[in-house]
Amino acid sequence: MRPAGEGRLRIVAGEAGELPGIPPASVHLIVTSPPYPMVALWDEMFAAAGAHDYASMHALLTNAWRAARSALVPGGLLVVNIGDALRSVDGEFRLWPNHSAVVDSCESLGFRSLPYVLWKKPTNKPNAFLGSGFLPPNAYVTLDCEFLLIFRNGKLRAFPPHDRAREASRFAKAERDRWFSQVWTDIRGARQATGDRRSAAFPPAIPERLIRMFSCVGETVLDPFAGTGTTLWEAVRLGRNAIGVENDPRRLEHLRAVAERAGYPDF
Ligand SMILES: C[S@@+](CC[C@H](N)C(=O)[O-])C[C@H]1O[C@@H](n2cnc3c(N)ncnc32)[C@H](O)[C@@H]1O
Numbered sequence: 001m002r003p004a005g006e007g008r009l010r011i012v013a014g015e016a017g018e019l020p021g022i023p024p025a026s027v028h029l030i031v032t033s034p035p036y037p038m039v040a041l042w043d044e045m046f047a048a049a050g051a052h053d054y055a056s057m058h059a060l061l062t063n064a065w066r067a068a069r070s071a072l073v074p075g076g077l078l079v080v081n082i083g084d085a086l087r088s089v090d091g092e093f094r095l096w097p098n099h100s101a102v103v104d105s106c107e108s109l110g111f112r113s114l115p116y117v118l119w120k121k122p123t124n125k126p127n128a129f130l131g132s133g134f135l136p137p138n139a140y141v142t143l144d145c146e147f148l149l150i151f152r153n154g155k156l157r158a159f160p161p162h163d164r165a166r167e168a169s170r171f172a173k174a175e176r177d178r179w180f181s182q183v184w185t186d187i188r189g190a191r192q193a194t195g196d197r198r199s200a201a202f203p204p205a206i207p208e209r210l211i212r213m214f215s216c217v218g219e220t221v222l223d224p225f226a227g228t229g230t231t232l233w234e235a236v237r238l239g240r241n242a243i244g245v246e247n248d249p250r251r252l253e254h255l256r257a258v259a260e261r262a263g264y265p266d267f
Contacts, residue, residue: 007218007241009232009264011255014245016224017063019071022243027071028219029240030078031207031231033200034061038085038096041200054096062105064224069109071222075157077214078111081202083146099147111151118145119184119206145183148210169216179209199228207231211238229255236264 014020016034035042037057051057068078085096103113121144133139159166171179178186189203207223207230215221217239223231226244228251235242246252 005217005239006264007236007239008267009236009241009259010243010267011226011232011252011259012243012245013247013249013252015063015247016245017060017067019067019222019224019245022071022222022245024070025073026220027222027243028073028076029211029215030068030072030076030222030224031081031210031235032068032079032223032225033081033202033227034064034225035200036083036085037061037098037101038087039083040087054101058098058101058105061102062109065102065106065111066109068222068224069111069153072153073157074154076153077114078106078151078153079210079214080106080149080151081146081206082149084143086143095143099149102149106149106151111153114150114152115182116150117148117182117184119148119187120145122188122203148206150214163216165216165218169212171212175212179213184209201228201230204230204234207234208238211235211240215240226255227251229258233258241267 012019012021016032035045037046037054046052046057046060049060051060065078065080072078080102082098082102084098087094087096099116107113123144187203187205189205211221211231211234215235218241220241220243221231221235222243222245223229224245226232226246229244232242232244232255244255246255
């Protein structure tokens with residue numbers, strides 16, 4: 001039996017750049033992690049969509065940010081989890097600053113950037129440095145954080161005084177102090193137990209925190225790159241309605257199987 005107060009769930013087969021069947025201005029919060037440009041794990045997927053270089057990969061992602069803007073209510077928030085990439089191209093080793101490309105795209109689409117969060121990825125190899133040894137100046141900093149880029153769709157949302165759903169979503173002072181700081185070093189639990197090491201799932205603590213920070217009970221949370229559904233399961237557990245969009249049939253099958261086992265009602 002599902003606990004009282006859980007939200008409803010909708011799983012949509014389709015493209016993040018199209019968001020089929022999701023009406024304009026119907027989503028309060030988007031928490032998502034897209035495929036990362038210039039990270040080898042995603043090369044095949046970008047290539048299948050006709051994107052072979054950094055610019056065209058980000059052009060594809062920009063379609064998703066455009067659709068996200070239209071799905072959000074005025075004042076709704078988009079949170080994009082993304083990491084930069086390190087990769088040699090034509091013999092030159094470079095940092096590919098995915099976070100700045102996403103900021104540029106979203107700003108040009110009319111989103112407004114809010115202060116972002118850097119979260120430190122848990123590692124079981126704390127002494128492993130990717131840099132090149134102990135002699136200056138040719139070592140480089142280990143890439144061990146990811147960005148949570150936060151964008152608002154227009155002006156602040158307005159609420160009537162003492163709005164009940166908002167009051168019911170209040171967080172404690174200790175939570176506020178920890179969550180609204182710019183560097184998160186306490187994210188544990190790494191990956192979901194999907195048995196698939198290539199799932200690129202983020203730790204459930206990421207969407208859990210963001211959903212409590214940026215949405216109210218009863219509102220709608222969307223993940224247009226749903227993957228294993230980490231955002232969806234957290235949203236439903238926290239009393240929000242969740243919509244997941246995914247274009248990979250294997251992932252969709254997994255999402256539907258989990259949803260069916262849990263008995264989440266559709267909406
Ligand atoms: C980084 S993973 C998301 C992981 C997710 N946050 C989780 O915790 O499981 C990106 C997902 O986006 C899906 N995807 C890639 N391109 C897509 C597109 N154009 N439309 C919808 N889904 C897409 C991939 O199949 C993959 O499951």
